[in-house]
Amino acid sequence: MNEHAFDRAIALAMQPDASFLGHTSADYGNMVGPYGGITAAQALNAVLLHPALQGEPVAFTVNYAGPVADGPFTLHARPARTNRSTQHWVIEMRQEGQTLLTATAFTALRRETWSAAEHTMPAVPGPQEVALPGDAPRSEWIKRYEMRFIKGALPTVWDASEASISRTQLWVRDSPPRSLDFASLTALADVFFPRIWTRRATRVPVGTVSMTVYFHTDAAHLKATGSGYLLAQAQAQTFRKGYFDQAAQLWNEAGELLVATHQVVYYKA
Amino acid sequence: MNEHAFDRAIALAMQPDASFLGHTSADYGNMVGPYGGITAAQALNAVLLHPALQGEPVAFTVNYAGPVADGPFTLHARPARTNRSTQHWVIEMRQEGQTLLTATAFTALRRETWSAAEHTMPAVPGPQEVALPGDAPRSEWIKRYEMRFIKGALPTVWDASEASISRTQLWVRDSPPRSLDFASLTALADVFFPRIWTRRATRVPVGTVSMTVYFHTDAAHLKATGSGYLLAQAQAQTFRKGYFDQAAQLWNEAGELLVATHQVVYYKA
Numbered sequence: 001m002n003e004h005a006f007d008r009a010i011a012l013a014m015q016p017d018a019s020f021l022g023h024t025s026a027d028y029g030n031m032v033g034p035y036g037g038i039t040a041a042q043a044l045n046a047v048l049l050h051p052a053l054q055g056e057p058v059a060f061t062v063n064y065a066g067p068v069a070d071g072p073f074t075l076h077a078r079p080a081r082t083n084r085s086t087q088h089w090v091i092e093m094r095q096e097g098q099t100l101l102t103a104t105a106f107t108a109l110r111r112e113t114w115s116a117a118e119h120t121m122p123a124v125p126g127p128q129e130v131a132l133p134g135d136a137p138r139s140e141w142i143k144r145y146e147m148r149f150i151k152g153a154l155p156t157v158w159d160a161s162e163a164s165i166s167r168t169q170l171w172v173r174d175s176p177p178r179s180l181d182f183a184s185l186t187a188l189a190d191v192f193f194p195r196i197w198t199r200r201a202t203r204v205p206v207g208t209v210s211m212t213v214y215f216h217t218d219a220a221h222l223k224a225t226g227s228g229y230l231l232a233q234a235q236a237q238t239f240r241k242g243y244f245d246q247a248a249q250l251w252n253e254a255g256e257l258l259v260a261t262h263q264v265v266y267y268k269a
Numbered sequence: 270m271n272e273h274a275f276d277r278a279i280a281l282a283m284q285p286d287a288s289f290l291g292h293t294s295a296d297y298g299n300m301v302g303p304y305g306g307i308t309a310a311q312a313l314n315a316v317l318l319h320p321a322l323q324g325e326p327v328a329f330t331v332n333y334a335g336p337v338a339d340g341p342f343t344l345h346a347r348p349a350r351t352n353r354s355t356q357h358w359v360i361e362m363r364q365e366g367q368t369l370l371t372a373t374a375f376t377a378l379r380r381e382t383w384s385a386a387e388h389t390m391p392a393v394p395g396p397q398e399v400a401l402p403g404d405a406p407r408s409e410w411i412k413r414y415e416m417r418f419i420k421g422a423l424p425t426v427w428d429a430s431e432a433s434i435s436r437t438q439l440w441v442r443d444s445p446p447r448s449l450d451f452a453s454l455t456a457l458a459d460v461f462f463p464r465i466w467t468r469r470a471t472r473v474p475v476g477t478v479s480m481t482v483y484f485h486t487d488a489a490h491l492k493a494t495g496s497g498y499l500l501a502q503a504q505a506q507t508f509r510k511g512y513f514d515q516a517a518q519l520w521n522e523a524g525e526l527l528v529a530t531h532q533v534v535y536y537k538a
Contacts (some may be wrong), residue, residue, distance in 0.1 A: 058512050059479040059533045061330040063373050065350035065357040080361065080368040081334035086478070086535075088334040090359065090371050092349065099349040102359050102373050104332050106478050106533075110510040114538040116468070118435060119506035166387060199385070209355070209375050210328040212481045214514045214533045216507045237388035237518065238485045238526040241379040243327050245483045245529045247516060249506070257507040260514045262531050264328045264375075264483045266355075269383040 010045045020075040028141040035141035037190030041183040046075035055107040061212045062103040085109040121255040127171035127229040146175040155201040166195040167235040177227035189261040195236035211263040225252045279314045289344040297410040304410035306459030310452040315344035324376040330481045331372040354378040390524040396440035396498040415444040424470040435464040436504040446496035458530040464505035473538045480532040494521045
């Protein structure tokens with residue numbers, strides 16, 4: 001079988017009590033524990049696979065509550081409220097009875113309406129004009145993505161030289177390519193190196209504590225985007241007293257904003 | 270007693286089962302039901318008043334799951350995970366057994382660290398140089414805020430003339446003035462008129478479905494800001510298939526970013 005590593009990583013088995021059993025994936029390992037994006041995608045998948053699901057994800061917030069140990073975990077997704085065409089979900093991931101992650105999701109049936117883009121895609125060279133990084137990835141999960149940095153790549157020299165701006169732009173897609181869906185977009189929303197590393201050229205300890213993903217797309221639209229590149233852009237707004245926030249966007253090659261995403265990240269400095 | 274309307278609105282009574290009893294406030298009424306910002310502040314207050322609370326809010330996400338009827342409600346706040354200096358909360362608001370709102374909060378003990386501003390305050394005239402609106406407020410909650418619009422005020426003529434940009438900037442504070450705290454900042458995060466009204470000059474039906482608030486401040490810092498004005502800025506990123514998202518910032522008069530906030534809003538168009 002040629003199953004993609006991403007599909008293996010987010011696979012969940014439904015239990016008799018309607019919770020799900022999953023397992024961390026070595027393919028998406030980070031320096032310590034799993035890549036946060038894959039954990040978020042696993043949590044959303046508990047909603048996507050739930051028999052009570054109505055509609056498609058519009059908003060998803062995930063909170064990283066504690067370290068995820070290599071091994072099995074359970075996911076509990078509960079539809080807290082079901083309306084005519086919308087649904088609100090509360091999700092929790094646990095290992096050995098301890099909560100590792102809390103999340104909420106909002107799903108809806110979407111209809112054609114008046115639509116407009118306001119945050120348009122910046123003018124950048126196309127994906128084939130941007131070189132792949134030459135250095136070897138430090139973590140396993142980085143090998144699962146093809147990243148072509150336009151600006152704001154990871155510093156090559158950690159000399160604590162401070163930049164005035166933390167903006168990163170890159171073309172990115174799954175490696176090997178895989179058709180986009182809500183789970184993979186969720187994982188991609190967390191693809192950025194910590195803004196404080198870009199800004200300070202110092203590898204201080206960091207950890208995302210909360211991430212929100214807004215989807216400006218639906219399944220039909222994603223199918224049309226296929227396995228194309230996304231332009232991913234992220235920038236911090238403020239670093240203060242141990243936490244910074246990041247605002248980020250993911251556009252498809254046609255320049256449509258598929259995802260607006262934000263996160264707040266702990267740092268030690 | 271000279272208690273502020275905001276304090277009356279967010280007051281909660283602890284019940285024997287550690288849930289809280291609250292009541293909607295006519296002072297913060299919207300066209301239908303309460304102002305979403307006050308509902309969010311009530312939900313956060315269940316964490317702020319909880320005897321198990323550790324630290325101060327850093328991230329808060331609230332999901333509006335159904336209409337809030339005038340009258341009493343219960344709030345259930347549960348510390349899903351308590352670490353050494355951080356805590357993760359899951360919150361639910363109910364009326365007659367039905368879930369109206371789900372929320373998560375992340376609280377932490379914050380320490381002095383290297384800090385930096387990146388999204389700096391735009392150059393705007395000071396609050397005293399900006400006139401108050403002349404027209405009478407349409408909703409009760411609007412009377413609870415002093416709003417001085419610099420740009421992007423509510424259209425005065427609803428002629429469906431489309432603007433290319435939905436950005437709003439205003440100076441705002443509680444009316445009468447009240448010292449800022451986490452609850453009032455949460456309410457202020459929702460102070461913006463729907464971006465689609467600004468963009469289209471058409472009063473289409475709208476409703477926020479999810480809002481996230483990141484706090485770049487702590488109690489001591491807020492005390493120093495007191496009851497001063499905040500510069501509030503909001504802009505939509507994309508309107509598509511019934512939902513748009515908004516990115517917003519609140520700075521104090523000293524130009525410090527106190528809040529970065531985002532929301533996704535349903536619209537019918």
